[in-house]
Amino acid sequence: QxxxxxxxxxxxxxxxxxxxxxxxxxxxxxQSFFWYRQYSGKSPELIMFIYSNGxxxxxxxxxxxxxxxxxxxxxxxxxxxxxxxTYLCAVNFxxxxxxxxxxxxxLTVIP
Amino acid sequence: GAxxxxxxxxxICKSGxxxxxxxxxxxxxxxTMFWYRQFPKQSLMLMATSNEGSKATYEQGVEKDKFLxxxxxxxxxxxxxxxxxxxxxxxxxxxASRGGDxxxxxxxxxLTVV
Numbered sequence: 124q125x126x127x128x129x130x131x132x133x134x135x136x137x138x139x140x141x142x143x144x145x146x147x148x149x150x151x152x153x154q155s156f157f158w159y160r161q162y163s164g165k166s167p168e169l170i171m172f173i174y175s176n177g178x179x180x181x182x183x184x185x186x187x188x189x190x191x192x193x194x195x196x197x198x199x200x201x202x203x204x205x206x207x208x209t210y211l212c213a214v215n216f217x218x219x220x221x222x223x224x225x226x227x228x229x230l231t232v233i234p
Numbered sequence: 235g236a237x238x239x240x241x242x243x244x245x246i247c248k249s250g251x252x253x254x255x256x257x258x259x260x261x262x263x264x265x266t267m268f269w270y271r272q273f274p275k276q277s278l279m280l281m282a283t284s285n286e287g288s289k290a291t292y293e294q295g296v297e298k299d300k301f302l303x304x305x306x307x308x309x310x311x312x313x314x315x316x317x318x319x320x321x322x323x324x325x326x327x328x329x330a331s332r333g334g335d336x337x338x339x340x341x342x343x344x345l346t347v348v
Binding site for chain 2: 157159164165166167168169211213220221222223224225226227
């Protein structure tokens with residue numbers, strides 16, 4: 124069964140802190156992993172994607188992938204109130220051309 | 235690049251009527267588009283995969299006769315909610331992929347059936 128698991132939160136961090144968002148997935152053969160941000164009432168927007176084990180950095184965002192543990196995370200450094208949103212982890216499972224989404228983690232950055 | 239336009243952004247319709255939602259890839263050709271539905275405080279649920287020039291593939295539990303999908307060109311897919319009922323009220327989002335580097339979402343359509 125194809126599953127993507129996320130802690131629904133809410134996760135609250137003070138402004139300037141590091142927010143850590145976690146995601147696990149069911150299929151060890153998965154190759155593509157995506158993090159989306161969704162503001163209330165809006166559609167998801169892509170933050171970054173990762174394919175290889177290790178870290179991938181883009182500005183204040185770092186995605187971390189550990190395929191052996193079937194775990195992918197997103198770190199947000201220097202969190203800002205504008206980062207307050209729901210963060211969706213998505214996985215492209217083998218044999219499927221669509222994305223499977225977790226339920227999302229709601230992040231609140233407190234000024 | 236990779237812009238997906240979805241229209242309308244919101245619509246209110248009477249129960250029993252039909253509503254058509256359009257999804258266009260503006261700067262790339264999308265052989266495959268995806269239609270999702272999202273209820274409040276829930277994640278995106280894939281409804282169907284729309285393939286250009288062929289019939290859509292529906293997920294289990296999604297009524298193909300109620301949610302009509304047409305993908306007549308490489309840049310346009312439409313979702314028609316037929317005989318809409320209040321329980322069809324939801325946020326409908328389309329998505330398209332250029333391949334390789336992610337899936338771009340349309341801005342979504344908020345459907346309210348009264």
